[in-house]
Amino acid sequence: MNDDSTPPDVRAGRPRSTRHISGAPGWVSLTSRDLVATQKFYSAVLGWEWRSIRLGDPFRVAQIDGVPVAGVAAVADMWRMAVSWTAYFAVESADETAARVQERGGTLAVGPLSLPPGRAALLADRDGATFGIWEGEVFGAWEAWRRASPVLIRLHTRDAFDSAIFYGEVFDWASGRPGGCEVQYDGAEVVVVSNGEEVARIESGALGAAPDPTIRPHWQVHFAVRDVLGCVRAAQAHGGSVLRSTDREAVLRDAEGALFTVYHRPTGPLGGIRP
Template sequence: MNQEMPSPAGTKDVFSTESVFGAPCWVSLTSRDLKTTEEFYSAVLGWTWRPVRLGDRFRIALADGTPVAGIAAVAGMWQMAVAWTPYFAVRSADEAVSRVQERGGTTAVGPISLPPGRAALLADRDGATFGIWEGELFTGWPAWRRAQPAFIKLHTRDAFDAAIFYGEVFDWASDKPGCCEVEYVGDEVVLRSAGDIVARIESGALESAPDPTIRPHWQVHFAVKDVAACARTAEMHGGSVLSLSEDEAVLRDNEGAQFTVTTRRSR
């Protein structure tokens, strides 16, 4: 990630992180090869693509015409992990980075300028990676929010401890207008924005596990019509299936990035 990383912004945006803050606002994938990444996700998820002004290594993925995600073929060039990362809207990138560091988290990149905003790539104190975005949100954000083509879940060591960390960073459950609401449901923490469920946090991940799939991490979920068909197609195009049920599958793409496909509409 550097000053050419794809941002959650477009050129005609009217929504900004001043009015939408603390909530997930975008997801982005770092890859090594844009062409094979496009081919994989076009086959598995039916995505189409449009270029962005940042250059030939960057694309916006569309699902039924709605922007879904950013793709950046920079992992090999900048020694970055191939991975899906959620981004959260913040009013001030500098303030959010300071809050993360004060609470035991770490900064990988930034804050850096990505006109018309600023971004940073961070990790919480259990090692789960996430991004922040300050500024205008991309064209089509209201449609993305309504359609919820992407949903995120944090698998972490202690859901309640994680909720405190993120709540202090993002002003969750504060008295500020427009802040996200936090609900405790059994052993799970549910995050709501304007009444809609936008993320979940669940306990059980192990910090020192040799298998990275069970270490603390944010998992990106995409809504699909046929989970089994997506799993078969992923394998046919060089990916793998980590788990499969009737309504959900955890997959790895052809470069190893992990994501989930699901038919579940209730978040």
């Protein structure tokens, strides 16, 4: 993580502001009820190790080979929130971004809240897909996450192009601003690119009234692993369940019901059962 392309302030361990990467997806976090049980489940299924962060006791960061992967916040009961995975986007101002979302037909669920060293909010787009925003300091963990890409996020929504317009207006995508995201097209899918790397995809086909939460509009978090079927077996052995599974990709529920996907990738910082 110390090559010449790493910003000097990150190499020195100093924080940067989200204004330098505003609009880019750069973190995923799980709201849970039981921190101990959550850590045991994901350690067994994805091989994660854990460290504390200065936000306090309910918060942990998961790592693989020293690379930060995700956050866990045991605040579902405290904040009366659903147990779920959420993708977070860096923003220059949480208050201004929340206002943009509401002006464009989205909703504000929680916040913006002050969580030193920054501010966060949970929102939903106009089709009901939830996402988070973060304003404030980011340390090497965020930069390492973006560079290592152990996680992909994909929006399953009613109309990919309509959603791309919504998020583009909210986050200034395709505006040409330094550090901002660009938008490309891959057939019927919209591809979000940051610093030349794919960081998110948006695809059409979700149904707003579907009883199955995997069919309703949502941001799905995908973790790269070496052994998909090994993760499936571990999830079932530790109280989770399997919604769909092949040897290349599986949609799982953890022991508290949060949905996530594991997909096969043979190299890089990977979790899961190692062959």
